[in-house]
Amino acid sequence: MTVPLALLGLLERAPSHGYDLKRDYDNLFGRDKPLPPGQVYSTLGRLARDGKVVMDEVGPGTGPDRKRYVITDTGAVELHSWLAEPADPEPHLQTVLFTKVVLALLLERDAAGYLDAQRASHLRRMRELTEVRRGGALVDRLLADHGLFHLEADLRWIDQTAARLGQLAEEVLR
Amino acid sequence: MTGIVLEARGLELSFGPTPALRGADLAVEAGEILAIMGPSGSGKSTLLHCLAGILTPDAGEIEFAGRRLDTMKEAQRSELRRDRFGFVFQFGQLVPELTAEENVALPLLLGGRKRAAALAEARSWFGRLGLDGLEARRSGELSGGQAQRVALARAMVTRPDVIFADEPTGALDSLTGEQVMDLLVSTAREHGTTVVVVTHEPRVAACADREVTVRDGRVTTAFMERMAS
Numbered sequence: 001m002t003v004p005l006a007l008l009g010l011l012e013r014a015p016s017h018g019y020d021l022k023r024d025y026d027n028l029f030g031r032d033k034p035l036p037p038g039q040v041y042s043t044l045g046r047l048a049r050d051g052k053v054v055m056d057e058v059g060p061g062t063g064p065d066r067k068r069y070v071i072t073d074t075g076a077v078e079l080h081s082w083l084a085e086p087a088d089p090e091p092h093l094q095t096v097l098f099t100k101v102v103l104a105l106l107l108e109r110d111a112a113g114y115l116d117a118q119r120a121s122h123l124r125r126m127r128e129l130t131e132v133r134r135g136g137a138l139v140d141r142l143l144a145d146h147g148l149f150h151l152e153a154d155l156r157w158i159d160q161t162a163a164r165l166g167q168l169a170e171e172v173l174r
Numbered sequence: 175m176t177g178i179v180l181e182a183r184g185l186e187l188s189f190g191p192t193p194a195l196r197g198a199d200l201a202v203e204a205g206e207i208l209a210i211m212g213p214s215g216s217g218k219s220t221l222l223h224c225l226a227g228i229l230t231p232d233a234g235e236i237e238f239a240g241r242r243l244d245t246m247k248e249a250q251r252s253e254l255r256r257d258r259f260g261f262v263f264q265f266g267q268l269v270p271e272l273t274a275e276e277n278v279a280l281p282l283l284l285g286g287r288k289r290a291a292a293l294a295e296a297r298s299w300f301g302r303l304g305l306d307g308l309e310a311r312r313s314g315e316l317s318g319g320q321a322q323r324v325a326l327a328r329a330m331v332t333r334p335d336v337i338f339a340d341e342p343t344g345a346l347d348s349l350t351g352e353q354v355m356d357l358l359v360s361t362a363r364e365h366g367t368t369v370v371v372v373t374h375e376p377r378v379a380a381c382a383d384r385e386v387t388v389r390d391g392r393v394t395t396a397f398m399e400r401m402a403s
Contacts, residue, residue, distance in 0.1 A: 116394070122376070126377065126379075126380035127381075130377075134356070151376070159213065
């Protein structure tokens with residue numbers, strides 16, 4: 001959902017070719033999920049259709065494509081209003097973790113075992129992200145930090161819930 | 175040293191009528207970095223103190239490098255703690271009257287090393303831990319992160335087999351805590367030192383190779399391991 005806006009942001013900096021946009025996007029935002037080239041061009045096509053970018057032909061950049069994309073006033077207005085608007089605070093109250101715990105209790109399954117498994121899985125991911133942090137570039141470290149802090153918050157919830165499973169079971173089974 | 179370096183079997187320990195450990199089992203591999211997690215009051219620090227020979231369990235056995243720790247005389251245990259173990263606690267517990275380098279040299283001096291040699295060895299750790307220039311400071315003149323790095327140098331100066339750390343980053347902000355943990359892990363890996371770290375912080379546990387959870391005085395096996403067995 002942020003790909004079109006991220007591309008608009010990169011174009012606001014300077015007009016660019018599709019190939020160079022993909023490279024810049026991958027460097028800054030797509031560390032573990034590079035943008036497929038097809039998606040770059042289809043997104044740019046939609047932005048052009050909607051009047052947010054225009055193309056000019058000035059010869060190739062670092063890649064083979066000759067078309068250069070330039071942000072329009074409409075595109076710039078959309079980008080700036082998006083930048084100024086706070087994102088929806090996450091997460092919402094309908095979480096998978098919570099649903100699984102309640103269903104496990106309702107069906108008298110091993111809810112504590114599920115929470116243990118989830119804790120182990122979260123910690124495993126945290127170990128991977130800790131490795132990414134170690135010696136990584138600042139961009140990678142900050143992205144890993146974002147993931148680590150979210151996982152840490154989940155773990156606090158998991159511990160809190162594990163400590164209150166008995167009470168929750170009483171309420172759920174009432 | 176390879177294989178299991180430290181093992182606890184069926185540890186029980188009560189403080190008055192309150193049981194802290196109720197049959198705790200744990201095996202630590204040589205060179206492993208192990209995190210012990212668990213809620214407050216679960217017995218995780220008591221377990222660490224038993225493994226380190228600071229507390230003696232009421233029942234159960236502790237073996238370090240093939241020697242029974244729980245039946246050892248206090249003098250022998252004390253020697254072991256000084257020569258083979260290193261300690262990092264939540265608050266550096268540096269001796270306030272001593273300079274940073276004297277604090278680091280302390281285990282060597284207590285082990286009978288000559289003062290000049292002990293101080294020279296102590297100083298060699300300052301550069302490695304980013305403490306250059308702080309050798310003559312007393313603990314009151316150090317920041318929390320610096321004091322904890324001095325404590326880490328003191329723990330490493332005897333080249334111990336095992337470092338026991340109890341909430342080593344508990345008193346630090348997250349960035350400083352991270353630096354201290356990174357240093358602890360990298361130094362331990364470099365020297366093949368085993369680390370047993372008690373923490374309630376997932377980010378600290380994520381620096382370890384493996385974590386166990388203590389609940390109600392017992393070490394619980396991770397769910398995935400239970401499924402595999």
